[in-house]
Amino acid sequence: MIYISKGEVNKWLVCLGLAVFVAGLFASSAMAKVTVTYWEKWSGFEKKAMGEIVDDFNASQNEIKVKFLSVAGIDVKTKTAIAGGNPPDVVGLWSYSVVPFAMNNALIPLDDYMKEAGIKEESYISSIWDLMYAQGKVWALPSTPATMGYHYNKGMFQDAGLDPDKPPLTIAELNLYNEKLTQMDAEGNIIQMGFDPGWPGWFKYPWGWFFGGELYDAETQTITADDPNNIAAYEWINALAEKYGRTNLMSFKSGYGGFGSPTNPFLAGKLAAVLQGVWEANFIQTYASDMDWGVAAFPYGPNGKPDTTWVEADVLAIPTGAKHPDEAFEFIKYVQTQAAMEKLCLAQKKLTSLLATYNNPDFINNHPNPYIKFFFEQAMSPNAKIAPRVPIWSFYDKYMQVAFDNIIIGEVTPADALKEVTTTVQQELDKYKGMF
Amino acid sequence: MKRKARRDLRNGLLFISPWLIGISIFLVYPIFLSVYYSFTRFPLLSPPSWIGWSNYLELFQDKVFWTVLYNTLFYFSLQVPLIFIVALSAALLLNTKVRGMALFRTFFYLPSLVPIVATAILWAWVFNARYGLLNAALSIFGIKGITWLNDPAYVKPSLVLMSLWGMGEPMVIYLAALQGVPVNLYESSFLDGANWWQRIYHITIPLISPAIFFNVVRWVMGAFILFTQPYIMTGGGPGRASEFYVTYLWENAFDFLKMGYASAMAWILFIIIFAVTLVVFKFGAKKVYYEGA
């Protein structure tokens, strides 16, 4: 018989206790949280909105902790991070990056994850869903979508003798309205304008759509920037600049304040209307809360169609080389649930990508944007466009920007400018022939 | 070789070994790599593929390439003479006997210490046509301000103007050199009846020519590699009016991911800088006067 003293028993108990404790430590560290890094482009209130969703997700379970970071210049930073081998696990890109990134093997396809999670294409508004696709696979899922509209200042309309409930339907009408809304002072300086396509300068490429033009023919993989309808659109822009004086315009524009500030020209009453997205309401409410405003489909030109708009989205994707792709998708999956998505989009004052939300009176009626239904309908319009799905979209966009600037300055004719864009971009696109 | 000489050689090489290793890894190797890449198509996220001279051919047909070359040369030809005049004049001014001179020198020098990013952001604001400092100051004199950064005709001169604000650095170098000009030369020139301009031209400039040379070489380099200011302030706009060589290089490399194309651009830049520096050195060898040489 082994004689064990009381003292020894105590010692053994202590050792056992320690062992259990240490084992427990190991066990919990084995179940330790996986940190998922999430880079997002937002700042300000938009960032805050997503921040709450991240907090909700982190609180809802114990395995994954999402680390939410705001990154400026996210396109370039993500590309270099992926190339450098240490990308984030989730990245919040713009929808126009999906095709270029996917074509360059920069993202992980999400089809298998979606199947497992039961996420179906049918739940989404089809025009928004189209943004997530490339080469038959899905590469991203939406966070907050946007459609565009002609936002106008009803007060300024009234002052100019226009009916505030009758926004212009066609470009011809828009030109007439602009004449009434644009005022100059005694020296010929512009005091206010009806519309400035150059503000805020994010959208220098979409004008052709309103005139019935297309930027890209997917079937033949041809760049169609010099489509006669596109040329007509930029002729219109050129005519605007010519009519009100190019130097005049330049000095008028130089007085614009920052976008998110009370000196935003639309918010400060310098521009009677702007082509902006669903987010504009939030800026109006923050900086110009007493503006009486309305929104309608942007007017269409001779060959255009009514209810033409384009759809964009902020998307969530998993970069190639992400350390925790499975956990990353868990977070993305969470954002796709109706509750989370509605909370996020409500806070950012946008519409959601889910059809269910359109039919959800709670969302529609509680939404701070009084015209939210309009933005949903725009997304579902047969004439809702999306940016060309080419692997070189940033290149195409840059050249359109340069063309636009040069047309406004009067340095080049729209036809020449667009022809040049077409040749240059086509040449670049041809390098990818056969690869997508 | 004698034992001492051999030992000295070994020691010498040992001491400079950090530099030798450094340039092999961080200079020579990248240069060869750059040459290689310039002959490939390399979209960064996929492996490079050999395409021979295509990049260079494409560059020569690239309108933007010639535009940025022109813009860079324009900037260079405007900025180098201007900053020379301004920095030298400031140095001459600050070399006079006046009370509180140390304070004035500090004031003139401070702006060149400000981090470039902060300078770019500050001057983007100063140049604002409606609310900025510059136009406000001009309006005091009744001059109507222009749209500095938004006017394609004035955006480059605006950047030159901004660079003059940071002339403190070369100015201080001139100051130091001016201190070294012997007093008796001025004395005797005065006796000979030389006026102010003649004094500067015939005495001052030749005697501070090493400093002038030093600064010119630095400005040449600086003008060709201009990046941060246009990158932050204008993004190359309006149109491509403020797109410079290195900002376009950057765009091709990290925005469009055309690494091969960017490498070709880098090589051409190297050749251009090398050629211009050679010219400056040749010119300098003739004109620079080294006292006691």
Add this chain to the structure above:
Amino acid sequence: MYKEKQIIMFKEVNWWQRKYYRELIGKIPVYFLLIAGSAVFLFPLLWMVSTSLKVPTQIFVFPPQLIPRPVQWANYIEAVTEIPFARYTLNTLYLVVLSLVGTLVSNSLVAYGFSRIEWPGRDILFFVVIATLMIPFAVLMVPLYMLFRSIGWIGSFKPLWVPHCFGAAFNIFLLRQFFLTIPRDLSDAAKIDGASELRIFSTIIIPLVKPALAVVALFHFIYMWRDFLGPLVYLTDPDMFTLSLGLQQYQSVNATEWHLLMAASSMITFPIIVLFFFTQRTFIQGISLTGLKQ
């Protein structure tokens, strides 16, 4: 009082202004130019600080007002919390310190090799050193990125400080100038006593070149503090950004928050200006070391 501290550099020179009348009359335009010039150079800085203390609505007014009413000190707090300012400062300091050590050690060793030892080929190689000054970072940017990428250093701090541990042409040049001024006799005497080069280097030369090292350290600090392109290329994780890079974060797509931008810019500029005030002498020494008086 400051006059006594002045080095030969700033000794007043001009003989022909000693005449009393000349002095008086000649000074008026000079003072005018000095004051006007100072205003031109200082005003943007004052403007920066002034804007940093304004409420956003007060920024976009014309004519612009210099004195903010009210003075919004809270902008600085907001600027520091909106972006992780403290972290960026730490990152910048981390890089500065690491690279500084590497710089001082490597450059003094290399400069010593180029100046205190005679060996064949030395001067030709030194010419190569100078020649490398002609190769700007922009030319090497892409291949260096590739190099670091192949060893997995992209997204880490290493590409920003490791290269500094191998000497830099400008510093080698600067230190060599200074080393050359130390009399041969000192090292010769030590050699006779049987000291090795390394011993001579560490015990005799280094203590004598402390002023030059101070100059190198100072210029290096300022360079690292201001560097933008380097961090832009190599740093991907926003947690690791430096101050210069972080400043860019304020320029978001939707809103350029000028008051915060100016506050952050002021905070980044301020340390350098303070540093300058305390190290003016070293600055001046550094200028003279570039050997403009051959």
